[in-house]
Amino acid sequence: MPAPLAPGHLPLIGNLYSMRTAPLATLTRALRENGDVSRVEFPGGHRGHFLFHPDHVRAVLVDHAKQVSKDTPGFSALRLLLGNGLVTSDGAFWLRQRRIAQPAFHRAKIFALGARMVELTKRTAEEWTVAAKAGAPIDVAESMMRLTLRVVADTMLGQDVERDAAGVGRAITYLLHALNQRIVRPWAPPVSWPTPGNKRFMEARDNVGRVVDEAIARKRAKPDSPGGEFLRMLIEARDEESGEAMTDQQLRDEVVTIFGAGHETTANLLAWTWSWLSQMPDVRRRMHAELDAVLGDRDATAEDYPKLPYTRAVLAESLRLTPVVWLISRRVEQEITLGDLTLPARSLAFLSPYATHRHPTFWDNPEGFDPGRFLEGAGSTRPTLAYFPFGAGPRKCIGDTFALVEATLVLATLARRFEPELPPGMLPVPEPVITMRPRGGLPMRVRLRS
Numbered sequence: 001m002p003a004p005l006a007p008g009h010l011p012l013i014g015n016l017y018s019m020r021t022a023p024l025a026t027l028t029r030a031l032r033e034n035g036d037v038s039r040v041e042f043p044g045g046h047r048g049h050f051l052f053h054p055d056h057v058r059a060v061l062v063d064h065a066k067q068v069s070k071d072t073p074g075f076s077a078l079r080l081l082l083g084n085g086l087v088t089s090d091g092a093f094w095l096r097q098r099r100i101a102q103p104a105f106h107r108a109k110i111f112a113l114g115a116r117m118v119e120l121t122k123r124t125a126e127e128w129t130v131a132a133k134a135g136a137p138i139d140v141a142e143s144m145m146r147l148t149l150r151v152v153a154d155t156m157l158g159q160d161v162e163r164d165a166a167g168v169g170r171a172i173t174y175l176l177h178a179l180n181q182r183i184v185r186p187w188a189p190p191v192s193w194p195t196p197g198n199k200r201f202m203e204a205r206d207n208v209g210r211v212v213d214e215a216i217a218r219k220r221a222k223p224d225s226p227g228g229e230f231l232r233m234l235i236e237a238r239d240e241e242s243g244e245a246m247t248d249q250q251l252r253d254e255v256v257t258i259f260g261a262g263h264e265t266t267a268n269l270l271a272w273t274w275s276w277l278s279q280m281p282d283v284r285r286r287m288h289a290e291l292d293a294v295l296g297d298r299d300a301t302a303e304d305y306p307k308l309p310y311t312r313a314v315l316a317e318s319l320r321l322t323p324v325v326w327l328i329s330r331r332v333e334q335e336i337t338l339g340d341l342t343l344p345a346r347s348l349a350f351l352s353p354y355a356t357h358r359h360p361t362f363w364d365n366p367e368g369f370d371p372g373r374f375l376e377g378a379g380s381t382r383p384t385l386a387y388f389p390f391g392a393g394p395r396k397c398i399g400d401t402f403a404l405v406e407a408t409l410v411l412a413t414l415a416r417r418f419e420p421e422l423p424p425g426m427l428p429v430p431e432p433v434i435t436m437r438p439r440g441g442l443p444m445r446v447r448l449r450s
Contacts, residue, residue: 003341006030006038006050014041020184023432024326027355037341040350046073048332048348049341052356054383059338060330060349061385062393068330072348075329077179078434080191081205083249085257086398094395096239100246101254101398104233110402113155113229114302117406120150121413122299128418132446140420141271141442144410145173148263148270151406156258157215158228168211171204172260178204180433212255231255258399265324266403268437270410272322273315275442277415278422280369284415287311287371288449291416300412305405308412313371315407319389321369323353326436328391353389354436362386420444 007029008018018026019040027050030038036053051060060068069090079088086097103109124147131138149168178201182188191198219231234254238245246254277284290310305312328351336343343349358366362382364373372378390397397403422428422444431439 003037003039003049004034006040007033009041013043016042016184024354024430027327027352028358031355031359040348042073046348048350049343050350050352050355052352052359054356054359054362054385056338057351057356057385057388057392058383059336060351061328061388061391061395064336065393065395067332067334067336068349069333070329071331071333072329074183074327074434077182080182080201081175081179081208081260082257083253085253087257087261096242096244097246097250097254098398099241100237100239101234103237104230105398105402107401109229109233110405111302111305114305114405114409116155117151117409118299118301118413120154121147121410123147123150124410125414125417128414128446129448132418132448135445137423137443137445139441140274140444140446141267141438144267144270144274145263147410148267148406151266151410152259152263153211153215154227156228156230156262157212157255158219158225158231168208171207172264174204175201175208175260176264176434208260209252209256212252212259216251216255230258262399262402264435266406268324268435269315269319269403269407271438271442272324272428273318273407273411274420274444275422275428275438276318276321276369277314278420278444279427283314283369283371284419287314287415291412295412295416300409300416302405302409304412305408308408309375310371311412311415312404312408313374315404315411316374316387317369317371320357320363320387321367322430322436323357323389324435324437325389325391326354326430326432327352351388353387354432356385357387357389359386417449419447419449421447 006015006018006026008022008026009015010017015026030050031052036051036056038050039047040050041047051057070088071090075088082088084093086094086101089097124143127143128138178197189195189198191201215228215231216235219225219228219235223232223235234246234251236245277287287310290308294304294307300308330349330351332343332345332347332349335345357363360366363386373380385392390400390403422442426443428438428442429440430436
């Protein structure tokens with residue numbers, strides 16, 4: 001017996017309208033009304049399933065990872081920006097690129113960048129101090145975007161993009177919106193057509209590419225120049241089996257992926273975390289107590305990362321309720337059987353951290369913000385993949401440790417000094433494009449901690 005159709009299904013266009021206009025509501029309603037599995041249909045003959053159970057997540061991303069691919073409309077759109085980098089590539093090509101890039105993301109190398117991350121965060125602290133003393137509101141989401149762009153450009157590219165930060169940030173924001181529209185509007189003209197929208201898209205993409213090309217050229221010319229350790233390692237890296245280096249195009253695609261996707265995701269994680277802390281004063285007080293006990297009057301260091309379990313739990317809970325990656329898609333290349341359910345070849349499988357992280361079978365008070373559930377000794381028996389903000393299996397995000405270390409050090413550095421507050425009555429609204437960000441930004445007033 002086939003699974004029930006997902007809510008919002010309409011003749012001819014299937015679930016396109018509901019996923020275009022209210023994707024998060026569609027996903028949570030499908031879980032509530034249909035349970036773990038719903039059928040979905042889209043124009044162009046695209047059919048598949050929403051899969052919400054942790055066992056389904058494991059089956060698609062881990063157990064049957066070789067039977068699925070990223071040949072989906074979403075990843076086809078992303079390739080227009082990221083090329084064939086680690087996020088979008090597949091098969092033997094992806095595996096080779098992963099082997100080459102993996103050493104650059106070793107935990108020890110990331111921890112070695114901690115001091116630089118904190119120094120760059122202190123620039124943001126100076127900006128917040130000025131705003132706090134003036135009583136002026138700031139857009140915390142935009143502030144985090146500038147900061148994480150600064151961090152990834154400095155630590156990964158060896159480039160100070162302060163002059164270009166606003167323009168690059170706007171370009172990436174526009175590109176993500178444009179790609180999202182291309183996903184939910186399958187009739188969009190090919191990007192090669194010289195329409196006004198396509199011309200603007202190409203200009204924005206070139207804006208990002210220019211910064212990356214300059215960094216690559218500079219590092220190739222002076223490999224021992226300060227900063228940009230990640231880029232230097234990628235340039236010098238060789239495939240352990242073939243001894244081959246990346247081609248210029250492969251290197252560019254990987255750097256654009258790290259540069260664009262890397263800062264966007266961490267910025268949104270931090271923005272959502274500031275929002276949650278403003279709404280949850282008890283959580284904020286407990287986190288401040290931990291920061292005061294561990295750090296006192298000094299700045300955080302990478303060595304403090306394991307000493308801040310509650311601060312890290314706050315970030316984990318933020319990723320549970322407001323996961324930056326809210327939907328993961330795969331194309332089933334070979335039929336997969338999951339108990340009574342069959343995923344046909346050429347169908348699509350959709351996994352949603354946003355919905356599964358709210359699954360009432362596995363989460364007590366699923367809509368409540370409770371970092372305590374991520375502390376050691378919390379006693380949970382839920383399946384591991386009831387929580388998968390960075391994906392799972394061989395395609396799990398290569399930058400997860402970098403993102404978590406950076407986010408923890410940024411949060412600790414700023415929260416030790418400041419208490420951002422949302423305007424009275426304001427509840428940020430998620431905007432699920434390629435990533436999930438607060439719609440319209442995050443205007444907050446920043447108070448100095450006494």
